[in-house]
Amino acid sequence: MIKAVVFDLDRTLLDRDKSVKVFVEKQYDRLNTDLKHIPKEKYITKFIELDQRGYVSKDKVYQQIVDEFNVTGLTWQELLADYNSCFKDSCVPFPNLNRMLETLRDHHLMLGVISNGRGQFQLDNIQALGIEDYFETILISEWEGMKKPDPQIFYKALEALGVAPAESIYVGDHPENDIKASQNVGMKSVWMKDERYDGVQADFIIEDLTEVPVVVEKINE
Known part of the structure; x- marks a missing residue:
């Protein structure tokens, strides 16, 4: 689940x-x-x-x-x-960003962010998108002293959310830092398709954020 x-x-x-x-x-x-x-x-x-x-x-x-x-x-x-x-x-959001987050929250899912980058800069961008309040945890590599694909940053997020790896999915675009790294800690991986990468071995592939709740539903069936 x-x-x-x-x-x-x-x-x-x-x-x-x-x-x-x-x-x-x-x-x-x-x-x-x-x-x-x-x-x-x-x-x-x-x-x-x-x-x-x-x-x-x-x-x-x-x-x-x-x-x-x-x-x-x-x-x-x-x-x-x-x-x-x-x-x-x-800052420009991907289409359907808020709609997707609302749907997940309505289904009582815990939400988090793991981002490589500089702390205040990335947080400013999250706030500019108007989505900070959706997340129970936001981990940014500069502030955490570790970055993806280090498994420890994933474990820290899961601990903050109070869930096991098998009870979570990770959504990202990078084949190594996001997909392989989240799979390595036991999470289900969802690849936000990017034409610049080939042969990405994700558990699920999406092209629009509205597909994220559909993936969750599919797994939970």
Whole structure:
């Protein structure tokens, strides 16, 4: 019997690809005085390319942007500070996010989040999506001193929710950090399908968040 659902954040609840594009457009407009020598589309494309879907630290991204585009009116530290303080204003949820969480809560399921990343930054994004109150536990790697795929961060979430691994499912997009890691601790895995990965061995595959309650129902039958 499934009693709890635990989620990844980026590319699972938060549409990070869309959010990044919205943010970079806004950043360019906001800091246009010092960036206007760079064509807007070129700035956006270069940021997305260097960011590598969030797997490259932003200090490196902005250092390269400043060097490559010869930005003189702003330091990379100022661009990074702008990213840290303003990204939350560009958060785009995946469709049906609130509807899905409401449905799970109506079925008395315990809910949690495990996210790799910086503590306050990720919490700001969760709050910006307006979903913080749905979760009984939110674990963010910087604050926990460990990150996925470390099994201990999964065990800590399960302990906080008061459920056994077999009584829970984990929903995420990354084949190793989310799917394999949650399976390794005995949770059922649900892969939020991402065309960039092949051959992901998840217990369930979804393309829309409304499918999460359906998966729970299927297991509990």
